[in-house]
Amino acid sequence: MSDLIEHPDEVVTKALLRLVPVPGLDKPAALITLDNGLDYKKPNSFGPAGMQSLNDALDRAFAAEPAFIALTGKPYIFCVGADITLMPKVSSREQAVELGRAGHALFRRLKDSTVPTFAFINGAALGGGFEVALHCHYRTVSGGAAALGLPEVAIGLIPGWGGSQLLPNLIGIPGAAQVILQNPLTQKVLKPAQAAEMGVADVLLEAADFLERSLEWAAGVVKGDITVTRPEVDREMWDGVLYFARQQLDERLHGAHPAANKALELLALAKDASFADGTAAEDEALADLIMSEECRSSLYAFDLVQRRAKRPVGAPPAELARKVTKVGIVGAGLMASQLALLFARRLEVPVVMTDLDQTRVDKGVEYVRSQIDKQVAKKRMRAGTAAKVRGLVSGTVDKNAFADADFVIEAVFEDLEVKKQVWAEIEKIVSPEALLATNTSSLSVNAMAASMEHPERLVGFHFFNPVAVLPLLEIVRGDQTDDATLATAFATAKALKKSAVLVKDAPAFVVNRLLFRFLGEIHAAIDAGTPVEVADQALDPLGLPMRPLALLHLVGPGVAYHVGGTLHEAFPDRFGLSDNLRRIAESGKPLMVDDEINPEVVALFEAGSAPLTAEQVRQRALDALAQEIRLMLDEGVVAEAQDIDLCMILGAGWPFPLGGVTPYLDRTGTSERVTGRRFLPRGVASLP
Numbered sequence: 001m002s003d004l005i006e007h008p009d010e011v012v013t014k015a016l017l018r019l020v021p022v023p024g025l026d027k028p029a030a031l032i033t034l035d036n037g038l039d040y041k042k043p044n045s046f047g048p049a050g051m052q053s054l055n056d057a058l059d060r061a062f063a064a065e066p067a068f069i070a071l072t073g074k075p076y077i078f079c080v081g082a083d084i085t086l087m088p089k090v091s092s093r094e095q096a097v098e099l100g101r102a103g104h105a106l107f108r109r110l111k112d113s114t115v116p117t118f119a120f121i122n123g124a125a126l127g128g129g130f131e132v133a134l135h136c137h138y139r140t141v142s143g144g145a146a147a148l149g150l151p152e153v154a155i156g157l158i159p160g161w162g163g164s165q166l167l168p169n170l171i172g173i174p175g176a177a178q179v180i181l182q183n184p185l186t187q188k189v190l191k192p193a194q195a196a197e198m199g200v201a202d203v204l205l206e207a208a209d210f211l212e213r214s215l216e217w218a219a220g221v222v223k224g225d226i227t228v229t230r231p232e233v234d235r236e237m238w239d240g241v242l243y244f245a246r247q248q249l250d251e252r253l254h255g256a257h258p259a260a261n262k263a264l265e266l267l268a269l270a271k272d273a274s275f276a277d278g279t280a281a282e283d284e285a286l287a288d289l290i291m292s293e294e295c296r297s298s299l300y301a302f303d304l305v306q307r308r309a310k311r312p313v314g315a316p317p318a319e320l321a322r323k324v325t326k327v328g329i330v331g332a333g334l335m336a337s338q339l340a341l342l343f344a345r346r347l348e349v350p351v352v353m354t355d356l357d358q359t360r361v362d363k364g365v366e367y368v369r370s371q372i373d374k375q376v377a378k379k380r381m382r383a384g385t386a387a388k389v390r391g392l393v394s395g396t397v398d399k400n401a402f403a404d405a406d407f408v409i410e411a412v413f414e415d416l417e418v419k420k421q422v423w424a425e426i427e428k429i430v431s432p433e434a435l436l437a438t439n440t441s442s443l444s445v446n447a448m449a450a451s452m453e454h455p456e457r458l459v460g461f462h463f464f465n466p467v468a469v470l471p472l473l474e475i476v477r478g479d480q481t482d483d484a485t486l487a488t489a490f491a492t493a494k495a496l497k498k499s500a501v502l503v504k505d506a507p508a509f510v511v512n513r514l515l516f517r518f519l520g521e522i523h524a525a526i527d528a529g530t531p532v533e534v535a536d537q538a539l540d541p542l543g544l545p546m547r548p549l550a551l552l553h554l555v556g557p558g559v560a561y562h563v564g565g566t567l568h569e570a571f572p573d574r575f576g577l578s579d580n581l582r583r584i585a586e587s588g589k590p591l592m593v594d595d596e597i598n599p600e601v602v603a604l605f606e607a608g609s610a611p612l613t614a615e616q617v618r619q620r621a622l623d624a625l626a627q628e629i630r631l632m633l634d635e636g637v638v639a640e641a642q643d644i645d646l647c648m649i650l651g652a653g654w655p656f657p658l659g660g661v662t663p664y665l666d667r668t669g670t671s672e673r674v675t676g677r678r679f680l681p682r683g684v685a686s687l688p
Contacts, residue, residue: 010083011036013050015057019064022219029215030061030069040076046128047083051106058109068222069113071136072120072211073129076146081127084155087290087299088683096287103128103161104279111135111162111275116222120214121145121201126189127152131159134166134200138221138228140214141196144207147189148200153259154184156298156657160286164266165278171199172233173241173267180263181245185252202228238271256543257657258294293667293686297659300685304646304660309499312475312490313639316483321491322433327351328402329409330422332364332395335439336411338467341368344392345385346496352402353395361395368393402429407492409437409461414562416443420451427453435488437461438476442508442566445478456482459489462509463498464651465554472651473498474509499650504637507570508563510644511651513637514661515551516560516567516575517628521621522548523578529611532602538617542664545653553591557584574628580605619670626665626674633679641679659685 013036019028032054034044046054061069073079082103090096110117110132119133121141125148133139141148150159150167158164159180168176175198183189196204205213220226242264249260262285269278289295327343329336332355344351355361372389375381381389394401402408408430410422419438426436436458438448449455460476473493477486486502493500503509508516525535536549552560561582567575583604584591591601612620629644638644645660658664662679665671667686671678680686 009085010047010049011038011042011045012053013044013046013079015050015054017057017060019066020215022067022215024219024223025067027065027067029218030064030066031215032057032061032069032071033074034071034079035074040074040123043077043124044073044079044129045081045083046079046103046132047086050083051102055106055109058106062113062115066115068116068118068218069110070118070120070214070218071110071132072122072214073125074123076123076144078119078121078123078125078145079129079132080124081129081131081152082161084299084302088296090290093287093291096290097283099290100160100279100283100286103131104283107132107135107161108279111137113137116218118214118218118221120211120218121148121195122207122210124148126150127159128161131161131163131166134170135162138218139201140203140205140210140217141192141201142207142210143192143204144210145192145195148192148195149183149189150180151184151189153181153257153263154187154298154656155302156259156292156295156659157289158259158263158266158282158285160282162275162279162282164263164282165270165273165275167200168238168267168270169233170230172231173238173271175199176267176270177241177245180267181249181260185257185260199230202230235271239268242268253543253655253657254540256541256655258292259289259298259657262289291687294657294659296687297663297667297685298657299659300663301645301649301656301659304642305499305649308642309471309501309646309650312500312502313643314477314502315490315500316487318487318491320484320487322406322435322484322488324407324435324488324492324495325349326405327407327409328399328405328426328430329353329411330399330426331355331411332361333411334367335463335465335467337364337367337371338465339409339411339439339463340364340393341371341389342467342496344368344389347492348388349392351393352405353393354397354399354401355395356397358397361397365393365395399425399429402426402434403431405430405434407435407437407488409439411439414441414443414559416447419443419448423448423452423458433457435459435485437489439463441512442563444507445476445481445505449478449480455480457485459485460503460505460509461489461493464511470651470653471497471499472511472647473500474503474511474647474651475500476503476505476509478505499646501638501643501647503643503647504635506632506635506637508567510632510638510647512563513567513632514625514628514644514648515652516564517624518621519548519552519560520564520575520578521617521624523581524576525612525617525620526605527578527580527608529608530617531611532597532605534614535612535617536597538614539621541618542658543655545655549591549597550595552581557581557591561585574624622665622668622670623674625661626670629662629665629679630671630675644679 016033020031022029117136119136119139124146150163195201332353340351353364372386376386445460449458462474464470475489536547568577641662648654648661663685666678
């Protein structure tokens with residue numbers, strides 16, 4: 001352990017050993033509890049000092065000659081793996097290799113032990129925490145464990161402490177591929193019941209008396225009263241599963257994710273390699289990735305989502321926030337209905353929707369109830385909670401229902417005059433202190449506030465569709481928005497479990513402005529004569545979550561053309577108006593049919609005679625992004641480039657492996673070529 005990098009800021013997870021008498025056994029059990037001394041919000045992790053502590057605890061445990069050795073964690077947390085704040089400190093490949101070897105040497109003591117070893121997975125077990133459990137001979141898992149898995153691929157790494165070799169040989173290659181590749185790339189984890197069903201854990205126990213039952217179960221195993229049987233791993237299907245997995249990765253990521261490819265190679269090796277050879281390959285793969293620009297960018301993105309998103313830059317003091325006891329929603333369409341469900345479920349306050357006629361209102365309320373029913377059917381919501389949420393949502397055509405609401409949000413047609421009319425009506429009904437929020441995606445908050453009696457209480461509250469999935473909330477401060485309103489907006493966003501970013505009142509704010517600048521180059525290429533398939537697939541090497549025309553279909557050509565018009569009016573030199581996009585919008589034809597571009601829509605295009613190559617399209621799109629981001633930063637649309645990256649990751653699904661928009665543009669040299677300078681200093685999201 002002494003060869004590991006010193007980390008003076010490490011929050012040390014100590015391995016606390018105690019010898020515990022167990023009924024029916026002549027010798028006590030050696031119980032090692034991982035505990036960093038903090039609550040569950042600061043989970044256990046393995047840094048150099050923490051690994052040394054576990055090594056020392058194992059020395060003492062073996063010396064005591066116990067009946068068995070068991071590893072568990074503090075309340076709600078087993079261990080979430082390596083301290084990733086350590087990764088950017090690694091300055092050489094030799095250090096990176098040693099990091100892998102140290103973990104292997106430590107954890108292998110549990111695997112190679114002649115004394116039976118158990119992992120009592122009492123809480124969250126991720127990454128290296130999951131791997132240390134895999135090294136134990138047996139595993140129990142608590143029904144209250146919140147998250148289990150190997151998420152390393154999502155942040156540009158691989159399971160580097162034995163997971164890629166142990167897991168497939170424990171549960172088989174299909175399950176291992178799911179845990180190591182599919183789940184991280186879809187931001188999923190295992191639940192306790194899944195872990196037990198897949199064979200990761202040998203037994204699932206109730207949370208209330210988990211430790212006592214685990215000790216009893218372990219004693220039964222040691223005495224021979226309980227026999228643990230595991231099905232033989234099917235090796236004939238191994239190659240076929242990985243072939244299919246590689247096809248899926250190529251189709252989705254187009255080679256843009258080095259960590260996923262490395263993980264595939266290690267899973268293939270696990271079929272026949274010795275454990276020593278497999279873990280040696282893990283060391284090399286881990287070192288390659290840690291010393292890559294992609295990994296540094298991924299860790300930067302992870303830090304943004306885990307830290308910066310939880311402490312929004314520019315948010316006023318939380319104590320200025322007003323309490324929200326009732327929410328009014330103007331509109332009962334799809335977006336409004338999604339908002340109604342979110343507010344009712346998260347805030348647990350009455351939510352009332354209004355619209356022009358009772359039919360629309362009823363349809364909106366019915367949508368909310370149908371979504372609740374689906375959640376219950378999928379066992380994502382308890383029946384009691386469902387009944388409560390249903391009772392909180394109501395609808396009416398009478399806006400006087402907003403009289404006692406202290407938070408009113410509009411989700412009506414994206415037209416400035418329509419929204420101004422809405423606020424003129426609402427202001428006559430609500431109290432002067434009620435917060436008024438606009439869900440506009442592109443219009444000016446200041447323009448809406450211009451004719452209001454109390455412009456200081458209007459704020460932009462821009463959600464992204466689908467509301468239940470995308471975590472970003474752009475909070476737009478108008479010139480007259482006061483601190484109490486802004487503080488209430490941020491407090492409400494937190495209660496809604498959304499990540500809020502403060503943005504300036506500027507056309508289309510952050511995400512839509514960048515997406516439309518980006519997509520504008522695709523439309524321009526098609527207009528110029530580039531074949532539709534070439535233009536649409538030009539961005540594949542970036543590994544974006546969907547191709548441009550699929551995104552356009554999701555947004556809706558009519559909405560896209562309308563927002564594009566707003567941006568064209570504001571910045572006519574950079575945001576053009578595509579006649580082909582207008583034709584699509586006016587036709588009313590779906591852009592995509594069965595996930596394929598609709599040939600009827602393609603037939604509407606009028607193409608020029610200057611086609612571009614895919615590489616030219618891609619470079620023009622990236623150049624446009626770099627130019628627009630520099631202009632936005634110069635205009636003060638957000639505080640820093642990090643906020644641009646956070647918005648694009650959370651609101652547009654910008655791939656984690658790319659590490660954010662600005663690191664990618666820096667890494668490819670686009671930033672300096674287009675704007676004359678990098679967006680981030682060297683060493684931030686990159687190698688020093």
